[in-house]
Amino acid sequence: MMTTVKTILIVEDEPMTRKLLQHMLGKTYNVIACDSAKKGLHCLKTNSTIDCVLSDLYMPEIDGKEFVRQIRQNALWAKIPIIILSGAQESDIRINCLEIGADDFITKPFNPKEVQLTIAAILRRNHYVGNHKKDDTAVVSPTPLVQKYMPW
Structure with missing residues (x-):
């Protein structure tokens, strides 16, 4: 069985958070990072291998909610999983x-572990449901840090 490294699109306007996410996720996934939703939409248009989007909620120009709406309205991207990151507690x-x-x-x-586990769970569900990729041989391989929390 072939293992395919998944690609995560990070859309985060705060430089330190974006760099932390890139560093943290880059050990397991291909990471594409953008500092705005406008650039994130461009990355989606030019890269057909994005498996999951991790987006900030509050960004200039296009906020995270509008970013999600635009992704969901495009038939090519509609089933790509999206995780929102925000300081909003409400x-x-x-x-x-x-x-x-x-x-x-x-x-x-x-918590970095929460981010890693959430992405791994979403990608695992997506793989089994067949929502996004047509390649049935793809396997999500969690990092050793994540593996100790996952019994398989």
Whole structure:
């Protein structure tokens, strides 16, 4: 069975958070990082291998909610999993993000393990359901750090 490294698109306007996510996720995944939703949409248009999007909620120009709406309205991207990151604590904001099409919501400051496990779980579900990729041989391989929390 062939193992395919998954590609994560990070859309985060805060440089330190973006670099932390790149460093943290780059050990397991191919990572593409953008500092705006506008650039994130461009990356989606030019890269057909994106397996998951990790996006900040509050960004200039196009915010995370509008970014999610635009992804969900495009038939080519509609089934790509999206995780929103935000410092917003209010449950109505979290609920609204899920209602408009986000697959999950992680509150900042985040625990790196939570981010890694959430991405691994979403990619695993996506693989088994066959939502995005047509390559049935792809396998999500969690990092050794993540593996100790996953019994397989």
